[in-house]
Amino acid sequence: MVAEIDVLSINTIRTLAPDVVQKANSGHPGAPMGCAPMAHTLFAKFIKANPSAPTWINRDRFVLSNGHACALLYIMLHLTGHNISLEDLKQFRQLNSKTPGHPEANHGVTGIEVSTGPLGQGISNAVGLAIAEAHAAATFNRPGFDLIDNYTYVICGDGCLQEGVQAEAASVAGHLQLGKLIVLYDDNHIQIDGDTALGFTEDVNKRFEAYGWHTQVIADGDKDFDGIEAAIEAAKKVTDKPSIIKIRTTIGFGSKNQGEEKVHGAPLGEQDIVNVKSLFGFNPENKFFIPEEVKAYYAEIQKKGVEAYDAWNALFAKYAAAYPDLAAEFTRRVAGELPAGLKEALPRYTPADPAVATRKLSENVLNKIAPILPELIGGSADLTGSNLTRWKGAVDFQPDSTGLGTYAGRYLRFGVREHGMSAICNGIHAYGAHIPFGATFFNFISYGLGAVRLSALSHHQVLYIMTHDSIGLGEDGPTHQPIETLAEIRALPNILSFRPADGNETSGAYLTALQNKTRPSVLILTRQNLPHLVGSTVEKVAFGGYVLQDVEGKADIVLVATGSEVAIAVDTAAELAKLSIKSRVVSFPCWELFDEQSQEYKESVFPEGVPVLSIEAMSTYGWEKWAHASIGINTFGASAPAKDLYKKFGLTPDQIAPKAKKLVDFYAGRTPEYKLRHAF
Template identity: 50%
Template sequence: MSDQLSDKQHALDQLSINALRFLAVDAVQKANSGHPGAPLGCAPIAYLLYHKLMRYDPADPKWINRDRFVLSNGHASALLYGALHLAGYGLPISQLEQFRQYGSHTPGHPEYGEAPGVEVTTGPLGQGFGMAVGIATAEKHMAAVYNRDGHNIVNHFTYVLCGDGDLMEGISHETASLAGTLGLGKLVVLYDDNLISLDGPTELSYTEDVTLRFEAYNWHVQMVHDGNDLVAIEAAIRAAQAETTRPSLIRVRTVIGYGSPKAGTSKVHGEALGVDAVKATKKNLGWPEDKTFYVPEEAAANWGKAKARGKKEHEAWNADFAEYKKAYPEPAAEFERVIAAKLADGWEKKIPVFPTDKAVATRNAGQVVMNAVAGVVPELFGGAADLTASTKTIFKDSPSFHVDPKGRNVFFGVREFGMCAMVNGMAAHGGLIPFGSTFFVFSDYARSAIRMAALMNVHSLFVFTHDSIGLGEDGPTHQPIEQLMSLRLIPHLTDFRPADANETAACWQLALERKSASFMALSRQDLPVLDAAKYKVAEGVRKGAYALDASGKDIILIATGSEVSLVLKAAEELKAAGINASVVSMPSFRVFEEQDQAYRDQLLPESTPKLAVEAGATLGWYKYIGHNGAVVGLDRFGASAPGPIAMEKLGISVAHVVEVAKKLVKK
């Protein structure tokens, strides 16, 4: 009898796996675009996770204690969409039929916020892996902070499916190394080890011993030799779940395009199978050749068991949380607040106001702000890429996360790209406002992750210091030129380049409130402090740009960051020469663009000549200065010299601003 039950279950498993396979194949074929090979090979892995091993509730896709699944090889999106449909998420067959079509919720690569159950946006290879490390970091920290005496209200796994491309990309090396150091025992990566990449066999470019590589990172590594062996895959996953001190990698030897005439070749990687090959594949796997988007009733009922199980697990968690809330009302209230992404009432009262008697570098002001709000914004969590002493992004009263998972200081090491991807994963996890920091010029290393933060619209904060040639002697390799304007080009990313300590405080407040991705460009050098009350700095920053002096009608001087104090001095010299200049500080292009047209026109009237001053690339300024304006900036690389000398020699000086302003007024 047990053999008969086993045979019956095996047949049901295979029916359910093939239902997933052919939802993916049919979606790709209907779109005539996509990647059918990975879904055909990896469907058994997805089936085991969603049907049996993961804890989640499709009725509440944002349940905080759900297991997370990250499809790092995002080109296999049809596999994820099929699994989400079969598992009972709100993703109907009609959406699978609109795969890769305009306006659908099933884009070519998974996008956060489009379909329920998609945890992060993936596609650029390796970033899903990196974000998953961030998710697992968030889980470990929040578990340490909130769990009490058997009430494990934060206790979930992060599962990743990745491919060769993910592990080739440098970001996987960065984040896998750190994951091992941090001991992220609830991170489980299943590696689709199919020996094929888009160009052909992986032996053309990828011959390292992956097992030894990950063991060297302090990972727990297993090998499953047959991607269709459900017993072996399940045993490996359960062994990974039992390993609590190290992250786990499970190598699963699959056949790309399993069952198709193109199986085991790169031909099945990045294009639809074709009508004849689809029929042949269905025939090979015993599937009706004349049916598309077909899910047999037995398979649907089998997949549906996961939904009932998830509801039961969620209800058990709710009951446990209710008991936890009675026993520990204060941490429970804080937990509810942070997962709702709501800042504590009155938190902004901790934002400091800086006196004007002493110049302050905006990086130092940022450190003061961070530590001033640390007690009332406990969800603020992060660190730097081996530069905390330089970027000043450290909580003075908190240990390292590595030493104590309750600690809020993460030492990311020299891993800018990995750091920013991890920050995005932490933000997507929920319950934290994460940040990462480095020198501004090294944002180039991390640009793709910064772009991903904006694309996902998650609350990631990036703190960049040493924001211009004013940093001095390190020279052109460390002096940002194009980075500021370049990052302003990223849609939905908020830019902040504050002029002084009080603008820095206001920018930090706005960055914490906006709940979207933003970056700060902060100075190494000390800058004069604006009178917060006189200039209404906090109110002005909320408008993105504001007048420090609106009395001049001859010309408007516009600046950001360290150049604001420079143009204030230039305005004084111009006044002595009989030219009345207004001065505008513009700490954020993005926030200024959000203001109504009347305010923008009033601040920057078209008829008045305008001179923009910024120690960086000039290109983006022309939309503000118009046909009768000019820019004092840098369209060349910097120079190795003390900061003030570099600024002077390269034309970022009061004298040069006055000279250009006089020429504009005379036109």
């Protein structure tokens, strides 16, 4: 039976949440009040964690998918001893506070596993967390040594279950039989527009049953505390299916407007808070009040977490004695250290080597590094044969019962689910000890852009391996040819976009992406074959741009290009030489890294007073930062063989050279505006 201290704790949360939102005069009080029973039950009865060791790999993970209810999460983190103080709660939604308007992972607050707020992302990230747990357990656990055995718990709302990304991820989770994933669905029937009956009348549990989930229902989530606890216990006993527990709650429980959209996204008001506190037996005059009994109760919960952590460390010491090599590998992966010999294993090429598509060169890299980088895990959105992401000897990540693979496998079959794939990859990285990748055609990264954006915001080291990067994919036509896509990616903060020109640059792109541990990378690769270029190197990719080929004395023009157009720039330089025009060729595989170089280095690549012409089979948007003129594509593509398309869009040396000459002539006798302005 539920104890009085549990009731008091739940009511403390129900009264504290309105204070947090009211002080900010902004936020969502209703969901925290309605979800208080399930949140308390999870943190008090189930979640195993140690706030003094917040990155402990075997902690249980908690994801608040309906991130607008973050006052609830911040309160729970405060009660459980994470680094959110009562003063931090009072600074909710204020500048530079630890308690922003939606939870942000990797921004200084412990206990926030993933960034949520964009609905559907959190529950989808949780699928990745559960995949990572299953893989780590299958890789490292040995009889008598269950180093990895944590659960992933989620609270989500109606909004999360309406977003398409969760349907993709939930389908994957059911197929993969992720039994340690448990979702508590806050079925409060309210969204911003009003009752969910206006647009959301499906039977959620039946849908999840069809996905292969275990389902339960709690009819009274406001008062049936015992029922919530029993349902979670029952879910834990189902080891071959993820679980969802539909819990009928009242949004804003205790408010005069409980059960209405009015309590969803606005403060209750001082008078209603007085009513709420009076209803639950609290002094209305006390703000941000936590009874001493509740503090003491949660202090005991913290002690249990410390005991679990200490017991795990003792287990690991015995494990290290029994399996020293495995323990060393486990320690390396948890620490995020790259293995020795990674750079040396990368393929390198000379101009004498045959022309190869960079997607194939990417496969060559994967074949070299996958055996020595066991934390690399990922797959393709049903395009394995086109993306070339499955290395030799790869084993699929699948339930053992299917006969299709094993949880120790590292190749994920995401299916045609680009958005879900990207969100799942975020969760895999958030777990720790893994470097995830997801692959599709570059055009279709736009399907997953919501999750890609959160990769960047949350500092997740996800590798997005994107092939068929331009009109060079040919006959599939404009529906598949990315024109604006690279500009979209370049506009995102804290992300690296690599468009390598040949084999050395492809190897360099992988090396640099793997060395950048706090931001995602997009590797943008060709379908068509490209020659290996004189002057290309693995190492110079880390500079973002570099002089590939130069002339004696001062150049008349700089030709700068990325990817497949670098070879075209080289050939254009040869055409210009026939006209006695001296051209420097700059390969520019990563804008973002070049932008981070010193001003001196930038000026060494783009000398002052020399006009710059960019060449890229993409939108010219953004090139004005680097070039005085640009050759690219500002319309949609067309369906034809690649060679014909490059000719149609003016991306051949014989068509570029006259334009380059015009640029040189235009600036003859005048000084081009210097493009590389100092950043302030």
